[in-house]
Amino acid sequence: IISLNPHVRGLNFDLPQVIADAPTLPGVKHAAGDMFESIPNAQTILLKRILHNWDDERCKRLLRNCWEALPADGKVIVVEMAIPQELENNLETMNVLKEDLYMMLLMAGGKERTLAEFDHLAKAVGFTKMKVFPMPHGSVHVIELYK
Numbered sequence: 001i002i003s004l005n006p007h008v009r010g011l012n013f014d015l016p017q018v019i020a021d022a023p024t025l026p027g028v029k030h031a032a033g034d035m036f037e038s039i040p041n042a043q044t045i046l047l048k049r050i051l052h053n054w055d056d057e058r059c060k061r062l063l064r065n066c067w068e069a070l071p072a073d074g075k076v077i078v079v080e081m082a083i084p085q086e087l088e089n090n091l092e093t094m095n096v097l098k099e100d101l102y103m104m105l106l107m108a109g110g111k112e113r114t115l116a117e118f119d120h121l122a123k124a125v126g127f128t129k130m131k132v133f134p135m136p137h138g139s140v141h142v143i144e145l146y147k
Contacts, residue, residue: 001046002027013040036061039069048079052099055109056121063145064125070147076127078143083114096139118143 002010002025009027012019016032031040036058039045045066051059066076081096099112113121119130122145129146 011040011042035065037065039065041069041071043071043074045069045074045076046079047076050080051078051118051121052080052112053110055111058109059121060125063121063127066145067126067147072147074147076145078118078145080118080141080143081112081139082118082141083112084139085114085116092139115141115143 002008006027010025010029012022012028012030013033013035014022014030015034019030019032022030033040035050047062047066051062054062063076070076081099083096084092096112115132122130127145127147131144131146133142133144135141
């Protein structure tokens with residue numbers, strides 16, 4: 001994102017042990033912290049393949065911290081797989097359900113969610129609008145959350 005948009009500044013926010021090994025990149029600063037405690041203020045927050053690691057309560061805590069870090073016109077961009085509302089017998093559905101099983105086995109409470117479940121989590125912490133952009137192939141979606 002930064003390399004294609006040099007006017008944009010980025011902040012890589014992660015655990016201290018991750019930041020310690022983070023490479024230096026033009027336009028990107030690094031900050032260590034715990035996303036479940038607080039998030040640095042930002043106009044836009046990107047959560048790519050983060051929410052599926054956590055149960056609903058931890059997701060709400062994280063999304064609430066994002067909400068608090070945003071200005072009134074800010075947004076959170078979530079990139080996640082989404083389970084289709086109507087399950088079909090096709091490769092796309094089988095892949096997302098397989099990923100859901102992996103998350104349940106590997107992460108305590110982690111799971112893939114439907115778009116309705118993402119909307120419910122977002123509204124529970126104060127977001128009022130959700131825009132969804134399905135990616136061309138597969139079940140990955142870009143979801144924008146607004147105050």
